[in-house]
Amino acid sequence: MGGGSSGFRYIPFGSGRRSCAGVHLTERLMKYVLASFLHCFEWKLADGEGGVVDFADEFALLIKKKRSLIAVPTPRLLARPELLA
Numbered sequence: 001m002g003g004g005s006s007g008f009r010y011i012p013f014g015s016g017r018r019s020c021a022g023v024h025l026t027e028r029l030m031k032y033v034l035a036s037f038l039h040c041f042e043w044k045l046a047d048g049e050g051g052v053v054d055f056a057d058e059f060a061l062l063i064k065k066k067r068s069l070i071a072v073p074t075p076r077l078l079a080r081p082e083l084l085a
Contacts, residue, residue, distance in 0.1 A: 041075060046070035053069060
């Protein structure tokens, strides 16, 4: 796999003694970022999805969906300024 003796090619926060000091802050902050996206946008399935989410998966080293989910965000809070207060 190359990229060092441990075999990892991509480690965004480093590892060992020289790892990023902000990794714990980032892990906690991600919950709030996701909540903000869910709150600030109206989410709909893309055209052609048929209004049904396909939960079928395929097994490999990681389990992944057979068909990618495509969600289209539309701003929700800009249309209703009373929600911003």
